[in-house]
Amino acid sequence: MTTDLSSRLNREEANQELFELLRIPSVSSDSTRKADMHAAADFLRAKLAAIGFTARVDATQGHPVVYAEHLQAPGQPTVLIYGHYDVQPEAPLEEWVTPPFEPTVRDGRIYARGSTDDKGQAYAHVKGVELLLQQGPLPVNVKFLLEGEEEVGSPNLEPYLRDHAQELACDVIVISDGSRFAADVPTVTYGLRGLSYVEIHVQGANRDLHSGSYGGAAPNPINALCEIIAKLKDEQGRVTIPGFYDGVEDLTPEEREMWAKLPHDDAEFAASIGVPALPGEAGYSTLERIWARPTLDVNGIWGGFQGEGSKTVIAAKAGAKVSMRLVPGQNPARITRLIQEYVPQIAPQGVHAEVREHHGGQPVKFDLSSPYIKAADRALKRVFGREAAFARTGGSIPIVAAFSAILKAPVLLVDMGLNEDAPHSPNESFAISDYHNGILTSAYLLEELAQ
Amino acid sequence: MTTDLSSRLNREEANQELFELLRIPSVSSDSTRKADMHAAADFLRAKLAAIGFTARVDATQGHPVVYAEHLQAPGQPTVLIYGHYDVQPEAPLEEWVTPPFEPTVRDGRIYARGSTDDKGQAYAHVKGVELLLQQGPLPVNVKFLLEGEEEVGSPNLEPYLRDHAQELACDVIVISDGSRFAADVPTVTYGLRGLSYVEIHVQGANRDLHSGSYGGAAPNPINALCEIIAKLKDEQGRVTIPGFYDGVEDLTPEEREMWAKLPHDDAEFAASIGVPALPGEAGYSTLERIWARPTLDVNGIWGGFQGEGSKTVIAAKAGAKVSMRLVPGQNPARITRLIQEYVPQIAPQGVHAEVREHHGGQPVKFDLSSPYIKAADRALKRVFGREAAFARTGGSIPIVAAFSAILKAPVLLVDMGLNEDAPHSPNESFAISDYHNGILTSAYLLEELAQ
Numbered sequence: 092m093t094t095d096l097s098s099r100l101n102r103e104e105a106n107q108e109l110f111e112l113l114r115i116p117s118v119s120s121d122s123t124r125k126a127d128m129h130a131a132a133d134f135l136r137a138k139l140a141a142i143g144f145t146a147r148v149d150a151t152q153g154h155p156v157v158y159a160e161h162l163q164a165p166g167q168p169t170v171l172i173y174g175h176y177d178v179q180p181e182a183p184l185e186e187w188v189t190p191p192f193e194p195t196v197r198d199g200r201i202y203a204r205g206s207t208d209d210k211g212q213a214y215a216h217v218k219g220v221e222l223l224l225q226q227g228p229l230p231v232n233v234k235f236l237l238e239g240e241e242e243v244g245s246p247n248l249e250p251y252l253r254d255h256a257q258e259l260a261c262d263v264i265v266i267s268d269g270s271r272f273a274a275d276v277p278t279v280t281y282g283l284r285g286l287s288y289v290e291i292h293v294q295g296a297n298r299d300l301h302s303g304s305y306g307g308a309a310p311n312p313i314n315a316l317c318e319i320i321a322k323l324k325d326e327q328g329r330v331t332i333p334g335f336y337d338g339v340e341d342l343t344p345e346e347r348e349m350w351a352k353l354p355h356d357d358a359e360f361a362a363s364i365g366v367p368a369l370p371g372e373a374g375y376s377t378l379e380r381i382w383a384r385p386t387l388d389v390n391g392i393w394g395g396f397q398g399e400g401s402k403t404v405i406a407a408k409a410g411a412k413v414s415m416r417l418v419p420g421q422n423p424a425r426i427t428r429l430i431q432e433y434v435p436q437i438a439p440q441g442v443h444a445e446v447r448e449h450h451g452g453q454p455v456k457f458d459l460s461s462p463y464i465k466a467a468d469r470a471l472k473r474v475f476g477r478e479a480a481f482a483r484t485g486g487s488i489p490i491v492a493a494f495s496a497i498l499k500a501p502v503l504l505v506d507m508g509l510n511e512d513a514p515h516s517p518n519e520s521f522a523i524s525d526y527h528n529g530i531l532t533s534a535y536l537l538e539e540l541a542q
Numbered sequence: 543m544t545t546d547l548s549s550r551l552n553r554e555e556a557n558q559e560l561f562e563l564l565r566i567p568s569v570s571s572d573s574t575r576k577a578d579m580h581a582a583a584d585f586l587r588a589k590l591a592a593i594g595f596t597a598r599v600d601a602t603q604g605h606p607v608v609y610a611e612h613l614q615a616p617g618q619p620t621v622l623i624y625g626h627y628d629v630q631p632e633a634p635l636e637e638w639v640t641p642p643f644e645p646t647v648r649d650g651r652i653y654a655r656g657s658t659d660d661k662g663q664a665y666a667h668v669k670g671v672e673l674l675l676q677q678g679p680l681p682v683n684v685k686f687l688l689e690g691e692e693e694v695g696s697p698n699l700e701p702y703l704r705d706h707a708q709e710l711a712c713d714v715i716v717i718s719d720g721s722r723f724a725a726d727v728p729t730v731t732y733g734l735r736g737l738s739y740v741e742i743h744v745q746g747a748n749r750d751l752h753s754g755s756y757g758g759a760a761p762n763p764i765n766a767l768c769e770i771i772a773k774l775k776d777e778q779g780r781v782t783i784p785g786f787y788d789g790v791e792d793l794t795p796e797e798r799e800m801w802a803k804l805p806h807d808d809a810e811f812a813a814s815i816g817v818p819a820l821p822g823e824a825g826y827s828t829l830e831r832i833w834a835r836p837t838l839d840v841n842g843i844w845g846g847f848q849g850e851g852s853k854t855v856i857a858a859k860a861g862a863k864v865s866m867r868l869v870p871g872q873n874p875a876r877i878t879r880l881i882q883e884y885v886p887q888i889a890p891q892g893v894h895a896e897v898r899e900h901h902g903g904q905p906v907k908f909d910l911s912s913p914y915i916k917a918a919d920r921a922l923k924r925v926f927g928r929e930a931a932f933a934r935t936g937g938s939i940p941i942v943a944a945f946s947a948i949l950k951a952p953v954l955l956v957d958m959g960l961n962e963d964a965p966h967s968p969n970e971s972f973a974i975s976d977y978h979n980g981i982l983t984s985a986y987l988l989e990e991l992a993q
Contacts, residue, residue, distance in 0.1 A: 120851030180853055183750075243851055270755060284754060288852050297816030299634075299967040302839045303735060303937025304721060306867050307831035308811070308820045313840040313862070314771060321772035324765070360759070365748030368892040369759045380758035388753045389764040390855050391846035396863060400571030400694055401739050401900045402631055403865050403938075404841050404966050411764070412847060414854050416757050441819040449852045486754025487854075515855050516750040 113194040113203040119177035128154045131176045151247035154239030162232045169232040171261035174213025175241035178205035186517035206521035208514035212267040219533025230541035244450025245490045252497040269506040277471035280504035282483030285417035285454030287426040294443045300405040310441030312409040313394040328372040338420040382483035386416045423451030453492030470536040564645040564654040570628035579605045582627040602698035605690030613683045620683040622712035625664025626692035629656035637968035657972035659965035663718040670984025681992035695901025696941045703948040720957035728922035731955035733934030736868035736905030738877040745894045751856040761892030763860040764845040779823040789871040833934035837867045874902030904943035921987040
């Protein structure tokens with residue numbers, strides 16, 4: 092418990108290994124990249140085997156799962172580390188300064204799709220365990236579960252957890268797949284929003300029409316889609332779907348007070364993303380809106396002519412991808428059903444509108460008083476020299492709730508990234524110092540979790 | 543005046559020549575197809591030269607103009623025939639049953655981009671003149687002006703008309719670039735709507751954002767764009783832009799009565815395009831809404847992730863192409879200015895919205911009592927065996943107003959197509975019988991216009 096692992100870390104080797112993983116374009120939503128998914132899974136399996144784990148790649152109905160274990164600390168707790176090797180699509184490609192799958196270092200940051208979400212954070216755990224193994228036996232039993240479908244809602248992970256519940260049995264689950272509060276604020280995250288992701292499809296005429304010959308009489312599915320989307324929120328920024336807010340857990344006064352003390356400045360936050368204002372639901376602070384209030388955002392929209400120049404057409408159809416972030420008290424399946432019922436009711440005359448389900452994820456909140464959270468706090472203090480902040484996050488890790496429910500173990504969310512890493516955006520990056528601190532955090536955390 | 547030209551028409555030859563023209567992908571809005579534009583122009587020049595015209599291709603700042611003349615009827619009127627050899631983009635390509643630039647005959651129809659709009663109708667005039675020339679001298683003087691920028695708003699035609707006003711001097715201008723009222727109703731069109739075509743651009747953050755980490759606080763430009771578009775019309779289907787309806791000419795009681803007698807059935811019309819209802823401005827019949835009332839239609843929309851699967855992103859920007867059909871009393875430049883002023887006013891907090899001008903066209907209406915309209919009526923009676931209907935049309939031929947104003951001659955709109963030809967849509971077509979009747983109409987019209 093007194094080791095200084097920092098001086099033992101071979102940073103250049105750690106970087107090169109991560110670069111190799113980042114070069115594999117493992118985009119889980121792209122059906123043409125199945126071979127890349129297998130390559131990424133096998134890379135991780137081989138590395139874990141090389142450092143002494145029993146490691147294998149398990150097929151699923153979708154992309155494979157990497158499972159590895161190192162169980163040589165009898166009487167000590169068993170820690171299950173979860174991560175994912177799949178990444179978001181790289182589109183829009185033209186906005187990347189350097190190619191998304193050619194990791195490039197600029198100003199102390201590794202630029203590549205997946206650098207922070209989640210290859211960089213997942214691999215930091217692999218390197219952290221390796222670092223401990225280089226100095227002696229592991230202080231705890233360790234299991235790795237690295238999946239390839241997180242970015243598409245992990246459709247096959249829950250069945251996998253159920254099928255392998257005995258093998259995966261553990262005392263605590265560790266996940267690093269998000270952003271800490273600020274660069275100088277190590278963070279333990281105790282809540283995640285859930286998700287309901289759907290597509291709205293609107294059909295007008297049976298073919299594209301000339302807007303001169305039909306304009307004024309034919310229904311326009313793009314105008315109709317815009318009307319529908321506009322009606323999904325009111326002037327106060329509240330979602331109008333009937334029943335949407337039923338059961339939503341109110342923020343406690345303690346939480347509001349704790350968060351109000353965090354170093355956050357609205358003007359700075361707005362400036363960091365280049366906007367003049369931060370619109371949103373009335374009555375809540377920015378952090379409260381992001382961490383503890385549900386949202387509805389259109390993630391993509393399409394219809395009609397998008398090319399160069401002009402085309403005077405009334406399109407036959409239009410569509411949009413819509414995601415709703417959910418908070419404790421909301422159920423993704425119920426919310427999806429509510430929007431499926433509501434959209435056809437508010438669709439204008441003359442068009443057919445329907446909502447197709449994509450995927451969902453349960454919102455979660457963990458007990459702040461658990462000993463595991465205290466161990467994480469100590470580990471972070473050893474790396475950063477200060478105590479952790481306790482925050483929630485606006486993102487979703489859909490399977491966190493499943494882990495808790497199926498494996499009946501608490502989850503520790505120890506985020507290594509930062510919002511400015513721009514996960515899901517062009518030019519995603521991960522600070523090299525955060526990667527190295529992540530490796531140390533992983534190693535110290537395993538030490539702190541030993542009894 | 544007593545000739546029966548029908549028996550002299552070599553229909554197979556007429557078809558094959560048109561097919562050759564339709565094979566040239568002369569899409570004027572596609573900057574990669576400049577060579578095709580020249581090929582189409584040269585095809586027409588060569589054909590007109592071959593039948594005895596003095597013909598040439600004139601360069602412009604954009605795509606070239608074909609000009610040809612045959613002035614051997616001293617003392618007789620001079621007829622200027624206008625048409626365009628450019629076509630709409632073929633997108634969405636996957637919806638075409640047969641390739642857009644490989645003319646294919648099915649069920650008596652020629653399927654190809656440009657078949658009805660406007661290569662088929664323009665070429666019918668060329669063949670009509672040829673038919674007359676085969677039996678003797680032309681009864682009138684004829685000039686052809688065939689342009690290549692009609693589908694992009696004819697930006698260079700007005701300067702061309704001004705520069706060549708003397709050479710183009712004529713007694714009447716004949717244009718066939720639209721749809722007659724119904725298959726069995728030959729139609730003289732005396733009014734066209736105008737057009738203001740713009741693009742709305744909405745900018746949110748300076749980059750795409752993760753909808754988990756930012757959702758609830760960051761402005762969403764797609765939601766904002768939908769709000770803006772929804773606000774451009776009210777519940778009655780009226781455009782909300784302040785001043786939009788200023789000066790709009792009311793329909794006369796005579797027009798409403800005349801149109802009410804035309805064979806039109808709302809249920810049949812709705813069924814023909816596969817929609818359950820025909821929404822639009824309250825207080826007007828369907829024909830009135832299409833022919834004599836202004837509209838606002840979104841012709842295309844884009845933003846965020848449109849690919850397979852899901853991406854939880856808040857896009858940095860979104861956009862839409864919006865066209866407004868205008869009626870007599872409205873001015874395109876003024877309407878464009880009004881929407882440019884209005885959109886930023888109704889844009890939600892946190893985003894930057896602006897409207898960029900594409901192109902416009904003046905609305906027009908002609909005098910129903912002119913002798914030229916009566917000549918057209920007689921010519922149509924010789925082809926169809928019944929008198930013409932007098933209608934307006936919802937489409938725009940932006941340069942019709944310019945022709946009238948610059949050449950100081952009336953315009954005769956003798957439409958050969960039908961709405962069901964699906965101009966601007968995938969699987970555009972032109973009935974072979976309409977093409978052949980169009981050739982005969984052209985020939986008889988020139989006879990009837992002789993004094």
